[in-house]
Amino acid sequence: MTIQEIKALSRTEEGIFDLAAVQQSAGLGNIYQAADLVYPVYAAYETTENKKEGYPDIMAQMRVLKKHAESEFSAENGAAYTAVMLHTVEQISPEIYENYRELLDNFRSAVKRMLEQYYDAKENRFAMDATSEKVFCDAVQKACAEHLLLAEKYQECIR
Numbered sequence: 283m284t285i286q287e288i289k290a291l292s293r294t295e296e297g298i299f300d301l302a303a304v305q306q307s308a309g310l311g312n313i314y315q316a317a318d319l320v321y322p323v324y325a326a327y328e329t330t331e332n333k334k335e336g337y338p339d340i341m342a343q344m345r346v347l348k349k350h351a352e353s354e355f356s357a358e359n360g361a362a363y364t365a366v367m368l369h370t371v372e373q374i375s376p377e378i379y380e381n382y383r384e385l386l387d388n389f390r391s392a393v394k395r396m397l398e399q400y401y402d403a404k405e406n407r408f409a410m411d412a413t414s415e416k417v418f419c420d421a422v423q424k425a426c427a428e429h430l431l432l433a434e435k436y437q438e439c440i441r
Contacts, residue, residue, distance in 0.1 A: 283320060283323055285324070285331075288323060288324050297343065299320055299343065301313040301316040301320065302316075304319060312358060312359055313350070314363045314365075315362045317347060317366040321340065321343070321347075322366070322369040322372070324336070324340060325340055325370050325373035334375060337381050340374075344370065344388070347363075347366075348388050351363040351392065355399075357399075357410035357411065358410075358411070358413075360392060360395065360396045360400070360414075360418070361410070361414040361417040364396060364421045365421045367389035367392055368389055368424060368425055368430070370385060371385040371430070386430060389430070393421075393422060393431065397436075397438070400418075419439040422439035423439055423440060
């Protein structure tokens with residue numbers, strides 16, 4: 283999506299972009315996959331082009347998205363949510379530490395919850411479909427490569 287398309291999106295009553303409309307138009311499985319098309323682009327634009335003026339809006343929307351992700355938590359939603367959180371935090375300037383840290387903490391919490399709920403350490407395997415596992419493990423691997431997570435702690439996702 284382009285920034286013009288993102289800014290033209292309608293908003294829900296909660297003030298976030300209408301991700302259901304994006305999901306439908308793009309033929310995606312859930313709103314978190316749609317969010318992954320929207321928020322990283324929005325954050326990159328605000329960081330590089332708009333002098334971070336839209337950060338308060340991004341953070342308000344990400345808090346609502348987190349609330350939804352926690353209440354609708356499943357393997358598919360959780361995997362997609364970890365991906366959108368990682369891709370968005372990558373675009374947020376660490377110079378605005380409070381925002382960067384909040385998003386990073388949300389990402390880490392989602393990773394922790396995914397492992398607690400969907401990883402069986404005794405059998406050394408994930409209890410989720412292959413697509414969700416790939417999305418989740420790709421996000422964890424990328425976060426480890428970027429030193430946002432300690433690789434030693436997430437060996438189950440390192441291929």
